[in-house]
Amino acid sequence: MTPLKPWKSFDDQLTGLKARGLHVDDDAAALSYLARIGYYRLSGYWYPLRVIDKAASESAGRPVRLDEFIAGSRFEDVVKLYVFDKKLRLLALDALERIEMAVRVDVAHLLGRQDPCAHENPDCLHGNFSKRLIRNGKDAGKTLHRAWLEKHQQLLHRARREPFVQHHQEAYDGRLPIWVAIEVWDFGQLSKLFAGMRFEDQAVIAARYGATDGRAFANWLRTLNFMRNVAAHHSRMWNINVLEPSPVPEGWPAMPNTRTFFCFCLMQQLLRTICPRSSWGRRLVQLLEQEFPQMPNRAVTLADMGIFEGWNWNGWELWPQK
Template structure:
C-alpha cells in the first residue's frame, strides 16, 4: 500500500524554531535561517544526522549539539569533495590522452573512435555513436568549429573528439574495444590488469559525478565493490580499508596520481585537510586508525 507524502512547506524561520525545539543549540536565529535559505534544510539535514540521539527517527539532538558543529561538518565535506575533484581532474585528463593516443598509435587509425570494426558490441557502439553525435553537433568549442569549417571528415581525430566527451562515454568506449591486447596496453599504463582498470574507471567516473553534483561524500556508503588484483604491481592497501567507504575511493585516486605525477603532494593536502577538522569522525570516511602505515600511504 502506498501513501501520499505527508510533509508541507515550512519557512526557514519555522525550521529554525523546529531545530531549537529538538535541542540543537545556536545563538543567532537569523544566521541559521540564512543557511537554511541558501543551502536548503534537506541538504543540511544530512549534517545534522550524526548529532541525533538514538533512535534517530525521534529527531532529538544529543545534549550540547550545536548548529556550528553541523556547519563545520558541511564545510569539511565540501572541502573533501573539492580535494577529490581536483585530483580526479588530473586522472581524467591523463586517461583521455592515454586512450586516444595509445589506440591511434597501435591501430594506425587516428579516427578509431568512430570505426565500428574496432569495437566488440555493435549495440553499445551504436549508443556511443549517438552520444558522440550529440556532443559533436552541439559543441561550441573553437577547435571543433575550426575542424568543421576546414576539413571534410565526418569526425575529428580521437585526441580531439575525446576532449568533448563526458567521462562516462570515454569509459564506455574503452570497455567496448574489441582487442584485448590493446585494452591490456592501456591498462598497463596504470599498472593494472584490464578487469581492475575497468572497475576503477567506473569508480572514478561515479566519484567525479558525485563531486560535480555537490553530493555528500564524507560519510557515504558505496554500493559498488571495486575489483582488486590478487597481486598488485605497486604498494596498495590492506583489508582494513573498507571498499564501501570514501577513503577507499581516495586510495584508488592516489594509485593513479602516483603514476601520473610521481612527486605529487596529494598526501600532504589530505593530511592538511584532516588537521583543519580534528572533530570529524574518521570511521565515517572509512579511514583506519593507522592509515599512514598502509603501503600506499607510506
C-alpha cells in the first residue's frame, strides 16, 4: 500500500506549491488561506491548473495530471475560484430552501385532505411504496414505507425538544398531522415520500411546476436533494459530477445533465412558480458573468459547469434576457 503523505507545516505547504510552479504574490495572505480553509480543500480548486500528462492520459483513457502547474497559475486565482464557488453554494441554498418549503406544503396540503396522518396511512400511498419489500441492505425485508417511517421517527426524536413536538406529545399522544410533520423532514425525506405517492397525486404537483409527470418531478427532487447535500456540507459545487441526474426536459436546449448548471436550471424552473418576482435568476447570471475568474490558457471555464454559449440571451425564456 502507498504510505500516507507526511504532515507539513503551512510554511512547508506554501513552499511546495511555489516549487511546483504556483505563483504567489502575497505569502502572508496565502498562509492565512491555508490556515483557515485548508490545503486539501483548496487543492480541489487548483487541481484543474495542474499540467495534463498527455501520454499517460491517452494510455489511461482519462486525464492524468502532473504535480506541476500550468505556466501563469496564481494562488490568487485559486482563492477567487473558491470564493466564486462559495457564492454559488449560497445561491443554491437560497433557492433550495424556498423549493423545499413550497413542495413540503404542496405534499402536506394534498395528502392531508385525504387523511390528516396520510404519511402514516399506506392506503394514501402507492402500492410499490407501501407493499413492495426491500431486498437488499440494512432495510431488507421492510417496505419502502416502513423504512421511511423509521427515518421519520428518528427525525421526530431529534426534534423532540421543539415546542410544537412536545405539544403534540402531550395533547395528541405524539401523533403529528402531516402539515405539522413536514417541519421535521429533510429534503431527502420529502423527496422519498413524494416518490411514494399515488401517481395521480404526484401528477397534480408535477403539473404546477411544469414537469411532464410525477416521475419526472420525483427525479427533479432527487437531483435537487443531491445538490442540497453538496451545499450543506460546503463541498465544491461549481464543477462537481451530479450523481443523481434527471433527464433533460423536453423543449430545453441540449446540455449535460450531470453538470451543475443543469441543476441550477431546475432550480430556476421551480422558482418561477414559487417566487415569480424573485431576483434569484438575475443574481445567478451576474455571478456567472462577473465573478468567474479568468484562468491561464483557459484551463478553467464556465463550460466545466455545463454552461453552453448563449445560454441566457438566446431566447430561452427560463432565464433573464439581456
